[in-house]
Amino acid sequence: MTGEQELKYTAEHEWVDADGDTATVGITAYAAARLGDIVYVELPGVGDEVTAGSVVGELESTKSVGELYAPVTGVVTEVNDEVASSPEVVNSDPFGAGWLLRVRITETPELLDHAAYQQLTGEA
Template identity: 60%
Template sequence: MADKTELKYTAAHEWILVDGTTATVGITDYAADKLGDVVFVELPEVGSTVASGTVVGEIESTKSVGELFAPVDGTVLEANEAVVDSPELVNSDPFGEGWLIKVTFETLPELLSFDEYAALVAE
């Protein structure tokens, strides 16, 4: 996975790795820590259309249920089945094996830089 400083972020605590017109999406270590031990992950179907800012999945932990929001408008290319089978990957490796979905997009919305996201979670 790319260096955290090279990723883009959302205010909803998702990270985005942009590669051409493909966005790999996961939740940040901050979000994973706040959720606690993740026990269930529901992801959108491959081929489904997603709209930026809408709920596309669910992440359940021992203490709460979190929603996964689409950071871009696009089509789901891949859902990480390893995370569905082993939800603890979201906690143990949120920026690597714990990625959630890959989405193809045409336009990238304005996203936060690493420094902007760090400032957001420091508040």
């Protein structure tokens, strides 16, 4: 797993770890903290086509529901089944075991680097 400094980010609080033509996607610790205790995760299916910027799932917490946006365009190749049965792992390890999906990339829009994301969230 790439360190947080090397990841790319979206303004909607997703992180992207691109390795060749595959992107692993999750939500940031900032987003997980703002959502609160996550109790349910809805993800797209394997084989689904996703478009950068579109809603592809949701994360429900004890206090709100957050939408999951696709940070890249492509086809879902894998989803993290562990977060479906243990959604709290997204809160406890958002950059590791709490990853959400993997996408075979066909197009990558402009993404934020770590410094730009920190500036966006005011956590710089």
